[in-house]
Amino acid sequence: MKIEMAKSYGFCFGVKRAIKIAESAGEAATIGELIHNAEEINRLKQNFGVKTLEGVSEIKDEQKLIIRTHGIQKDDLQRLKAQNKELIDATCPFVTKPQQIVEKMSAEGYDIVIFGDKNHPEVKGVKSYAKGRVYVVLEPAELLQIKLGTRVALVSQTTKKIESFTKIADFLMQRARELRIFNTICNATLENQEAVKSLSQKADVMI
Ligand code: SF4
Numbered sequence: 001m002k003i004e005m006a007k008s009y010g011f012c013f014g015v016k017r018a019i020k021i022a023e024s025a026g027e028a029a030t031i032g033e034l035i036h037n038a039e040e041i042n043r044l045k046q047n048f049g050v051k052t053l054e055g056v057s058e059i060k061d062e063q064k065l066i067i068r069t070h071g072i073q074k075d076d077l078q079r080l081k082a083q084n085k086e087l088i089d090a091t092c093p094f095v096t097k098p099q100q101i102v103e104k105m106s107a108e109g110y111d112i113v114i115f116g117d118k119n120h121p122e123v124k125g126v127k128s129y130a131k132g133r134v135y136v137v138l139e140p141a142e143l144l145q146i147k148l149g150t151r152v153a154l155v156s157q158t159t160k161k162i163e164s165f166t167k168i169a170d171f172l173m174q175r176a177r178e179l180r181i182f183n184t185i186c187n188a189t190l191e192n193q194e195a196v197k198s199l200s201q202k203a204d205v206m207i
Contacts, residue, residue, distance in 0.1 A: 004203065006195035011035075012188030014092030018069045021090040022050045028064035029053050031076075032121055034090065035069055056080070064088065070121045071095045073128035095122055098155040098184040103129040105153035105180060113137060113148075115168045116157030123157050138164075140171035152176040158186040161193065 011019070015035045022034055027049040033041055034052065044050040050066070053059060056076045064086045067077070071091040080087055098114075106112050111133045116123040118136040127134050135146055152172055156165045162185055169181050200206055 004199065006192070006199045008191040008195040012186070012192075014069050014094060014186075014188070017092065018090040019044070021088060022066055023048050025050065025064060025066055025088050028066050028088065029059070029062040030066040030068050030090075031056055031059070031072055031080075032068045032070070034066065059085075066090050068121070069095065071099060071125040072121075073125050074099075075128065092158075092186075094158050094184070094186045094188075095125070098126045098158070098182065099129045101153070101155055101182050101184065102126055102134070103131070106130040106132045106134065109149075110151045110153040110180065111135070111149045113143070113152060113154045113168065113172065114157065115154065115160055115165050120157060122159075126155065126157075137168065140167055143168075143171060143175075148172075148176060150177040151180075152178070153180040153182065155182045155184045158184060159189045160185055162190065 018034055019040065022028070022030065022044050029051045031053055032055055034044065035041070041052055045052070056072070056079070059065065062085070065080065066088045067090055069090055069092045102112050102114070109132065112130045112135070114123055114126055114134065114136045115138070116136055117138065123136055127136060133149070135143070137143055154169055154172055165183070165185060172179050
């Protein structure tokens, strides 16, 4: 049997960075799971005393808090800052980017469209930075019912596929007078997706 590894796999830059931050933080609590990997979260707990809270509502007397790679919602962040807790930000810079774009573009009066899953913590966080109208969609069809303004800014959840993002952009291009497209899809995801695509074309079985 021939076993071939994908050209790109494993922890991405943002996850490696968050793990390093958590390891050096020591006895601390993360707000939500630091990363999507139960084994690694367990290792951080066992070896470094990093515990995981479900969310902001679970915080009690913890003094040192780590913000997970997907970030948190803006009002939660502001509440925590006001509480005099030590805050360690492990938000991936590729997630901070769409948060900043949404904040800036909505302040300039653009309607915001986020291509992503509305229940995903990253998307909830990014959405919370909008000051005006903001819509989260997965399909162009979802935009049919929405009356958008003349100026629209589009961002994507970092882990989405570029092909689907392009479809949303294409749809909006035909409707908005001014459309600002920010490709906020993360390269790490793209590279892994490409590696999976190419390996799947030649493998009989993929694990
Ligand atoms: S945005 Fe990209 S680099 Fe950052 S945590 Fe997500 S997949 Fe990793």
